[in-house]
Amino acid sequence: MSLFALYKSNASPTRREIDDALAGNLCRCTGYSPIISAAEKMYVELAENEHQEWLRERYNADGDISDDEAQRVDVLRSLQTSNQLAIEHNSKKFFAPQNISELAQIAEQHPAATILAGGTDVGLWVTKQHRELQEVIYTGNVMEMQAVSVSATHIEIGAAVSLTDAMQAIVTQYPALEELFLRFASPPIRNAATLGGNIANGSPIGDSMPVLLVLDASLVLRKGTSVRPVPLSYFYIDYQHTILRPGEFIEQILLPLPFAGEHVASYKVSKRFDQDISAVCGAYRLIKNGDRVGDIKIAYGGMAAIPKRADNCEQALFGKEWSAAVIAEAITALDSDFRPISDMRSSAQYRKIICGNLLKRFHAETAGEKSTRVYSYGR
């Protein structure tokens, strides 16, 4: 399926695009080389006329999607209903509102309901934990929450926007974050999952939160007709516990546009390169003042019960020279910021070491040393 999607959407993928398309597939038989070769060959071995036919079917002479393809898309779209959906069965309820006021009203009337967006976390509660969800409110049809726009100051991302679309908007403004998002799950998951779901789920090892924290992201929360903006740094209270009140939900995520001259990075460390959850994820934002630290924000996932800023480490760096010696000193402050735990992803000791090493990596990168991007070395 992954290769079919690639074949339908990319006429001549690079090796890296093939790797990314296959990132969600865990092979336990042949190894990856033959699969990658097959992906390359499906283009090479197409006879020239077949390839032309493929292009004709996919694109018309103007380069637009051809009528056949467009017709198929139209038929699929026509299956979508424009009415609010409400289903009740065996005392279980499912709602699929179409707009924000319907959603707000239903959420207030059913404050214990589970909000369902892409379902890539909620689905596992059902399939792995066998939880029975009594009331579910699906946000995927809510028009207002599907929009991404860029204002004079912010990227504004509806909470039901897919990670694929959110990632595109963010990486356009912050190109240094491409690697982080390409390592977020895999294309099929990113097409279904939402940024709002990643934030609301509140996992301490969610990949988007450390970087959103250092970028001073804020959330627009809605309950009924009342709306409150909240900095993301106030959102998490404890392990998977947020300030959301019953009947309240995330409507939008606001991300400030980059400042000229700032350095931003986020690095993920996991046992497997693709399709794995982080052991530690670090995010950094630096504004230099000459060769000194004008402003710095540092946050980690996987180091505490919630994604969290490294306040003491930041304090140890403010106004100081941006040098390896100062970084080494500041790394000792991370011990007072975090008391990580050992679990199946990593030991506490490894987490401690790696969070300091990631800060060194950020320093190496911003000090103009060789690129530390994993993609620049290949996988």
Ligand SMILES: Cc1cc2nc3c(=O)[nH]c(=O)nc-3n(C[C@H](O)[C@H](O)[C@H](O)COP(=O)(O)OP(=O)(O)OC[C@H]3O[C@@H](n4cnc5c(N)ncnc54)[C@H](O)[C@@H]3O)c2cc1C
């Ligand atoms: C195979 C696989 C790989 C994964 N890899 C990664 C990874 O690399 N990195 C990572 O961080 N995560 C990963 N995940 C976890 C998951 O994909 C993300 O957390 C995703 O962003 C969740 O979004 P969703 O739309 O699917 O949320 P859902 O599952 O629909 O919801 C998640 C939670 O958010 C709540 N919620 C959703 N929308 C709102 C809203 N608007 N307001 C209030 N509450 C809301 C739900 O009630 C639920 O509590 C992976 C999951 C799978 C299955």
